[in-house]
Amino acid sequence: MRKIKKNRPRFILLLLVLAFILAIPAGCLAAGEPIDQLRDAVDRIIAILRRDDPAELWVNKKEEIVAIVKSRFDADELAQRVLAQHWRSRSETEKKEFISLFSQVLETTYINKLKSYSDEEVLFTKQIVKGDRGMVYSQIVRNSQEIPIHYRLKNNKGDWRIYDIIIEGVSLVQNYRTQFDQILKQEEYAGLVRRMEEKIRENKEKDLEE
């Protein structure tokens, strides 16, 4: 009896520790490992895509997917890198406007592409972390061909967020940067904004048609 009593504080301590660990949300446990966070997000998106309920509308699925994607992307960083040397010459309001517009461009362009998902396999192969920067290597297998996709991520208080995607060696950010640089040189910032708004409108119209 006495022995058990002696051990009780330790037992309680153990319980406390356990309770503490269990109280931490699962997301935090994965903290520090970009590859796990990314895999988790992709798995959740694939699970949504695989849901086979004919009554469920794409719009609903899309909403859920957009929420996951948004929590994993670093929209500010992305926008800043796309504008590159033109970023500094923009006013604060313009910067905010650009971040919002560019996120919308990406969202309206790419989310609907997921509709054509047909059980392609996504493999996460490795990660490299250096300070607050990380690179996660993945592959998607389509028609028995592997397409390498690399993600560049930035650590945001334990939350790794994507700021560039490199598909078969082609950086998405650089590709937009090159195009925007040209547009900015020829049509100024106002022209770029107009083009982005146009793109978003076009994409939304296409979305409605389908």
Added chain:
Amino acid sequence: MANNRRLARLSAFFVFLAAMLLSAGFTGNALTVGFAVPLLAAEETMVTEETMVADETMDPDTGLDDLDNHEVDLQISDPLEPVNRVFFHFNDRLYFWVLKPVARTYGAVIPQDFRICIRNAFHNLLFPVRFVNNVLQFKFKNAGIELSRFAINTTAGVAGFGDPAKEVFGLDIKDEDLGQTFGYWGVGNGIYFCWPVLGPSSLRDSVGSFGDSYLSPIGWVMQNGTEDGIALHAGQQVNNTSLVIGDYESFLESSFDPYISLRDAYIQYRQSKVKDSKEHNKIY
């Protein structure tokens, strides 16, 4: 007779291209002197070389660049842009009016698995290109892997239709071509071309493709009978396109200026292939 003359003219053109390439690649500033001046006076001349340096400041292991906004992107000078844009538009129409409808019909008739097999077979036929270029880059182990792949896939894979070398033996493709070999040797891209039918390329890669055609069975057929060669090439294009229908459309939707976007994508893609080549070499 007419064919011969055409071939001769074509060869002469490529010799001219080769001369330009060599001067561009090996003598650095040669691009800005001599005959190349009018062609290459674009503002982005020599960017290739600058970016080579910029590239090395990036972390060699991870390719994680630092956060300042002074990154220098790899760019290619494009003095022929007006002409290239015309050909880009031509290729665009060719895709939508010819290639896509044909590939669609073909895809509807031939089952996908079989189309993948045909793609494999064409890939297998191009073994000499990969083998020789691995050797030219002193990657003897990779050349050996390619040789094994060819031996296994041609026999056990039934004339290359299957890919047991990968599925059973885990031997991955070691894709190399002459353009990559030149890049490996340190030759720069030169200027950008958007060829009719053949699509985006650089001066270096165009010369490379021409050289590779001597190692390609399709090229051999082409030399014996132009029509048969073109038919074979078209067949390959239709088959492979049928497996990626929708990709080009997605690409168009995602870009603001498809011409610029494709040019940048091409250059980035080729650069990454050349870089891969160099990194792999460290292992052997």
